[in-house]
Amino acid sequence: MAEEASSLHIAMCPWLAMGHLIPFLHLSNKLAKRGHRISFFIPKRTISKLQHLNLHPHLISFIPITVPYVHGLPQDAETTADVPPSSITHVGTAMDLTQNDIEHLLKDLNPQIVFFDLQHWLPNIARSHGIKSVMYIIINPATTAYFSSPARIRQGRDITESDLKKPPSPDFPDPSSIELHAHERRNAAAFRKGELGGVLFYDRIGTGVALSDAVAFKGCREIEGPYVDYLESQYKKPVFLSGPLLPEQPNTALDEKWESWLSKSKSGSVIYCALGTESSMEKNQVQELLLGLELTGFPFLAAIKPPQGYDSVEESLPEGFKERIKERGVVHGGWVPQQLILEHPNVGCFITHCGGASVTEALVNECQLVLLPGPYGDHVINARILGGKLKVGGGSGKRRRRWVV
Numbered sequence: 001m002a003e004e005a006s007s008l009h010i011a012m013c014p015w016l017a018m019g020h021l022i023p024f025l026h027l028s029n030k031l032a033k034r035g036h037r038i039s040f041f042i043p044k045r046t047i048s049k050l051q052h053l054n055l056h057p058h059l060i061s062f063i064p065i066t067v068p069y070v071h072g073l074p075q076d077a078e079t080t081a082d083v084p085p086s087s088i089t090h091v092g093t094a095m096d097l098t099q100n101d102i103e104h105l106l107k108d109l110n111p112q113i114v115f116f117d118l119q120h121w122l123p124n125i126a127r128s129h130g131i132k133s134v135m136y137i138i139i140n141p142a143t144t145a146y147f148s149s150p151a152r153i154r155q156g157r158d159i160t161e162s163d164l165k166k167p168p169s170p171d172f173p174d175p176s177s178i179e180l181h182a183h184e185r186r187n188a189a190a191f192r193k194g195e196l197g198g199v200l201f202y203d204r205i206g207t208g209v210a211l212s213d214a215v216a217f218k219g220c221r222e223i224e225g226p227y228v229d230y231l232e233s234q235y236k237k238p239v240f241l242s243g244p245l246l247p248e249q250p251n252t253a254l255d256e257k258w259e260s261w262l263s264k265s266k267s268g269s270v271i272y273c274a275l276g277t278e279s280s281m282e283k284n285q286v287q288e289l290l291l292g293l294e295l296t297g298f299p300f301l302a303a304i305k306p307p308q309g310y311d312s313v314e315e316s317l318p319e320g321f322k323e324r325i326k327e328r329g330v331v332h333g334g335w336v337p338q339q340l341i342l343e344h345p346n347v348g349c350f351i352t353h354c355g356g357a358s359v360t361e362a363l364v365n366e367c368q369l370v371l372l373p374g375p376y377g378d379h380v381i382n383a384r385i386l387g388g389k390l391k392v393g394g395g396s397g398k399r400r401r402r403w404v405v
Contacts, residue, residue, distance in 0.1 A: 009038075011105075011109060013041045014117055017080040021079070022050065022357050025040065026245040027136065027245060029053075029060070030242070033056065037061075043079060044078075045076065067091075067095070093196075096119075099119075103125045107129055113131065113134060118205075118208070132214075135215050138357070140227075141241075142177075142224050142227045143381040145168070145230050146172070147188060148206070149168050151172075153202060173226035174226060178384065180380065191377065214239070218360075219244065220244055252340075262344050263346065264299075267346055268347075270301065270346050271351065272367070273351040274358065275303075275352075275353040275374060280308055291321075294329065298349075299328050301330045306333050313332075339361050348368065349369075351370040352372065353372060353373060354380075354382040
């Protein structure tokens with residue numbers, strides 16, 4: 001009874017992307033394991049994709065939300081996985097249009113705490129109903145500290161590539177551990193100018209942090225303690241860590257179509273390549289990647305988004321590719337149950353874009369890793385931490401070798 005009396009009712013309101021929904025659900029599982037009740041806001045047609053990851057359905061309730069149609073989005077689009085990169089900003093507009101529905105849900109459900117990430121308007125709503133708000137940032141503290149700490153934001157919106165050669169302030173910890181290449185600085189500077197739904201990405205982060213009651217990160221002190229201390233001194237408010245949130249065993253089996261295909265190969269022989277639900281390449285990049293997978297001679301599953309300007313990944317396949325690989329390789333342009341695929345004994349290598357969720361899922365499995373960081377700053381920093389600080393760049397005597405590209 002004492003345990004029940006101390007339990008909390010917590011609402012989860014993640015950004016509409018699989019790479020955010022899944023870490024929020026992993027956090028929900030950890031909280032539910034401690035007896036807390038969770039109301040998880042999720043687009044209604046996306047529930048089926050995450051149902052298998054809900055390990056405590058008696059405590060975690062999926063609360064369906066309707067994502068309104070916005071001009072420029074495909075019909076029935078709910079998350080960034082459903083749209084081309086050029087339309088992601090419209091997903092931000094759609095998310096902001098759920099503001100009244102979210103307020104009604106919070107008022108009716110009356111949780112004590114709500115966790116959110118890119119909904120910069122949510123803390124004021126929560127406060128008006130006596131609910132505490134926690135901005136849960138799924139990218140690592142080191143990335144946040146370098147690119148979007150208050151010290152960096154105070155430098156203004158016109159941050160240049162040259163500015164990003166230096167840390168945001170003199171007290172930034174261990175600055176030599178984060179040295180960006182020219183193309184990485186160029187991508188980061190361009191990303192700062194990007195927006196979601198007419199609001200600059202960094203304004204969403206800055207406003208959310210400023211208005212929230214606390215900030216939390218997916219991470220642990222053993223790896224990023226100095227960056228956490230730096231952010232706490234910058235934010236002037238509590239900073240909490242959820243831990244790495246290693247995913248627990250899902251309560252369902254792998255879909256029959258994937259199980260059947262993977263089972264045709266030998267143990268540890270399949271290359272699994274997944275570059276994230278929000279990353280998209282040019283056609284020539286997709287073709288070079290697929291030709292490289294073909295040249296390995298191993299069976300492979302490539303889960304990649306259609307290249308920019310194409311409706312399907314099949315349209316961009318190299319000439320004669322499908323006929324040459326036959327059943328040895330599968331190229332899939334949609335969402336796949338990554339955690340279950342990585343756990344399959346026949347998967348021996350994982351080529352990852354180094355997104356936070358993928359990195360976490362990779363580290364608890366036996367397959368070798370190829371680190372191919374995507375275009376976003378957190379992908380680059382994750383790769384640096386894995387290959388540098390954690391020393392997982394590959395030694396010939398190690399059982400689990402990894403390569404950084």
